Amino acid sequence: MPQAGPLQTRNVAAVADGRTRRLTVSDWVEAGFTLLAEEGVKALTLDRLCRRVGVTKGSFYWHFVDLGAYRSALMDAWAALHDTERAQFTAMSDLEPRERLGRMLQVLLGERLWMLERAMREWARSDATAAAAVTAADRRIWRAVRQAYLDAGFTPAEAAVRADATFAIGVGILHLSASVPNTESAEKFLDIMLRH
Amino acid sequence: MPQAGPLQTRNVAAVADGRTRRLTVSDWVEAGFTLLAEEGVKALTLDRLCRRVGVTKGSFYWHFVDLGAYRSALMDAWAALHDTERAQFTAMSDLEPRERLGRMLQVLLGERLWMLERAMREWARSDATAAAAVTAADRRIWRAVRQAYLDAGFTPAEAAVRADATFAIGVGILHLSASVPNTESAEKFLDIMLRH
DNA sequence: ACCTGAACACCGTTCAAGT
DNA sequence: ACCTGAACACCGTTCAAGT
Numbered sequence A, B: 001m002p003q004a005g006p007l008q009t010r011n012v013a014a015v016a017d018g019r020t021r022r023l024t025v026s027d028w029v030e031a032g033f034t035l036l037a038e039e040g041v042k043a044l045t046l047d048r049l050c051r052r053v054g055v056t057k058g059s060f061y062w063h064f065v066d067l068g069a070y071r072s073a074l075m076d077a078w079a080a081l082h083d084t085e086r087a088q089f090t091a092m093s094d095l096e097p098r099e100r101l102g103r104m105l106q107v108l109l110g111e112r113l114w115m116l117e118r119a120m121r122e123w124a125r126s127d128a129t130a131a132a133a134v135t136a137a138d139r140r141i142w143r144a145v146r147q148a149y150l151d152a153g154f155t156p157a158e159a160a161v162r163a164d165a166t167f168a169i170g171v172g173i174l175h176l177s178a179s180v181p182n183t184e185s186a187e188k189f190l191d192i193m194l195r196h
Numbered sequence C, D: 001a002c003c004t005g006a007a008c009a010c011c012g013t014t015c016a017a018g019t
Helices: A025-039 A046-053 A057-063 A067-090 A097-108 A113-126 A128-151 A156-176 A184-193 B025-039 B046-053 B057-063 B067-090 B097-109 B113-124 B128-151 B156-176 B184-193
Strands: none
Touching: A025 A046, A025 A057, A025 A067, A025 A113, A046 A057, A067 A097, A067 A113, A067 A128, A097 A113, A097 A128, A097 A156, A097 A184, A113 A128, A113 A156, A128 A156, A156 A184, A156 B156, A156 B184, A184 B156, A184 B184, B025 B046, B025 B057, B025 B067, B025 B113, B046 B057, B067 B097, B067 B113, B067 B128, B097 B113, B097 B128, B097 B156, B097 B184, B113 B128, B113 B156, B128 B156, B156 B184
């Protein structure tokens, strides 16, 4: 799909060897994630990427058909990352709803992820594929959030409204944060939303 | 400050005349707003702008020192726009808190404004001046929102938390919307937040 | 199979020259 | 004072040539 060259045939040891080993798609993806997490969307330029990976532009174009395809690869990796999050969420089903919601917010707004989240949502505005991936991921998380409210004893209708609000809050905090988001006010918000 | 050329000396009739009249800074700003509102940040390119205004690039560079300065001008105009909004908000102080909050959300998410809001917040991430303007505007609106909760009988602490949440919701909806935001779920959310 | 290096196209920017 | 048109720099993209 997005890749041009090798379909990830050999995924051997990706550790820091001297200089010998050749690049794989995931090396580029990893570099892109770091760049995004550290400096945001605008830092994701061909030159910056190649400099970081230590190779010339031509190499990039052997691995990817163009920057758009590269972003698609980033999206795919991000979606996979999101799936592991979801696994965490469903594994939480034994926790109290309140505790569960608090953890969800913390995962979403945590360290490295929130910058990626922002980047994805920014691309989603101009790219249909990105938009689809974000929507799909959102729906899954929304369900987990609603389930928490259902478990807290709300009717389906009440739970849905609260899930909408909680979700919007999360995204809102994501965008309002200049640096790393603080989850403190989000916690207080949950207290209100969980009141009957 | 941002402008290079004329400091808006003659603001005469800006209506559609044949082709004779010369351009003013606000003509460029108006064109930029329309472009942003219709197609978002990515459409704001030099070529698109010049095509829309019907003039060559050189003309642009007589009015503005560069694209950055032009965006500053857009920011200034946006801030002014925001001030008239705030005037609306303070004029609302006789309305019921619930009604007032509903109107505020509708103004923020209404037709032309929400796309501009998004654009400004996107720039604010990479530009310090933009960030300052957005922060200042946000603080004013936040106060108006908190005042509504105070008038609804909440303690200062309670009102502050609710203002935080309401504000985050607004921004969240802004970014979650693919097309024009629907204010329906926001209304239901207000019902919850106003409960004692 | 994977990468280099040079060439091209596009778009933001400059500037001498026009009215 | 305000605008044109040509030139330049930068960055994404292509591709023939290397190992």
